Amino acid sequence: MRAQADTVAGHRVGLLVSTDQEGGQVQVLSGPGFSVMPNALTQGTWSTTTLRARAQTWAKQLKAAGLDLNLAPVADVVPASLGTRNAPIGHFYREYGHTPAVVTSHTGAFAAGFRAAGVMTTFKHFPGLGQVIGNTDTTANVVDSVTTASSANLQPFRSGIAAGTPFVMVSSAKYTKIDSKHLAVFSPTVINSLLRTKLGFKGVVISDDIGQAVAVRAYTPAQRAVDFLTAGGDMILTVKASTIPAMVQGVQARMAASASFRTTVAASVHRILTAKATAGKLTCS
Numbered sequence: 488m489r490a491q492a493d494t495v496a497g498h499r500v501g502l503l504v505s506t507d508q509e510g511g512q513v514q515v516l517s518g519p520g521f522s523v524m525p526n527a528l529t530q531g532t533w534s535t536t537t538l539r540a541r542a543q544t545w546a547k548q549l550k551a552a553g554l555d556l557n558l559a560p561v562a563d564v565v566p567a568s569l570g571t572r573n574a575p576i577g578h579f580y581r582e583y584g585h586t587p588a589v590v591t592s593h594t595g596a597f598a599a600g601f602r603a604a605g606v607m608t609t610f611k612h613f614p615g616l617g618q619v620i621g622n623t624d625t626t627a628n629v630v631d632s633v634t635t636a637s638s639a640n641l642q643p644f645r646s647g648i649a650a651g652t653p654f655v656m657v658s659s660a661k662y663t664k665i666d667s668k669h670l671a672v673f674s675p676t677v678i679n680s681l682l683r684t685k686l687g688f689k690g691v692v693i694s695d696d697i698g699q700a701v702a703v704r705a706y707t708p709a710q711r712a713v714d715f716l717t718a719g720g721d722m723i724l725t726v727k728a729s730t731i732p733a734m735v736q737g738v739q740a741r742m743a744a745s746a747s748f749r750t751t752v753a754a755s756v757h758r759i760l761t762a763k764a765t766a767g768k769l770t771c772s
Contacts, residue, residue, distance in 0.1 A: 489501065489502055489553075498771075500768070502768065503607075503762065503766060504554050505555065505557065505609075506554055507558045508545065508558075509524070509560065510524030511580055513579065516548075516549070520551065521545075521548050521552075522548065526580040527581050528580040531583035531593045535592050536596075539596040539603075542599070543601070546604035546605070550605060555768065556654065557601060557607070557608050559611070560583070560610065561576060561581045561594070561612070562590060563582055563615045563617040564590045564615060564640040565582040565618075566585055567585040569617070569620075573620065576617060587639045587640055591646045595643075598610070598647060599650070602651075607654060608653070609652070611695070612656050613655050613671070614634055614641055615638075618631045618633040619631050623700055624700050626702065627702055629702055630661045631663070631664075632664065633664070641686070648687060648690075653762050654691045656694070656695055657672050657678060657682070657694055659697065660702070672697060672703070672711075672720065673717075675717070675719055678718045678719035679718065682719075690758065692720045692721045693722040693723075694720055694724045696725060697712075697723065698726050698730040698731075699725070699726050699727040709734060709736060709738075709740075712737050713737050713738060713748075716748070717748065717751065720755070721758050722759055
């Protein structure tokens with residue numbers, strides 16, 4: 488895979504290789520060389536010292552396998568009253584706990600362990616999937632009518648950003664008390680106003696899957712890509728490779744037609760290149 492990386496002006500722009508390695512039912516890489524990771528709800532019962540140490544071990548295993556980025560930890564707070572009725576997170580025990588305090592301390596410990604091993608992390612799914620019932624991967628019209636721009640449940644993200652997380656993943660649900668008109672992934676209010684301006688995040692904003700997710704099915708692949716970048720996003724995630732050509736063409740067409748969009752895309756490219764440079768995948772001269 489790395490041999491396919493582009494070379495620009497004689498310099499290789501290395502790939503960032505990532506996976507979903509949360510634990511429990513969401514552990515993509517397993518078998519020889521990989522520990523069996525318990526689910527996040529179990530990890531949340533450990534001391535932060537223990538979790539940090541084990542996370543560092545898990546990160547070293549990813550690094551040895553050639554990975555640079557983990558699409559974890561899950562920073563969503565699922566209320567105990569909702570529990571497993573929360574389809575995207577609670578149903579799979581992907582949350583570290585049921586209060587902002589526990590989720591904040593344990594996502595921080597998980598990220599610190601990975602940082603110590605030189606593997607980047609992604610706090611997800613901003614501004615939180617803990618208050619919804621439906622799963623955006625399999626359900627349309629998933630709505631959070633509880634979370635506001637000052638909710639306590641944003642604390643895990645706020646702390647992760649303060650600690651320097653390089654990536655934040657944005658949810659594809661709609662948050663009616665933040666922006667009632669757009670899905671978060673297409674919302675300038677969620678990404679630019681709340682995440683970038685209010686919370687001060689300067690790193691890479693990555694989408695949740697917008698290739699196959701039912702939540703975005705009403706939009707063409709080209710619209711999804713353009714709307715996400717326009718809203719302030721940087722890196723598009725799709726689990727369906729066949730959507731990539733249409734996404735690329737849509738972005739290129741909008742760049743040709745709009746100087747402001749070209750400026751937006753350039754800013755996104757620089758954020759991604761900065762992350763690659765930090766990971767040692769890009770040498771500037």
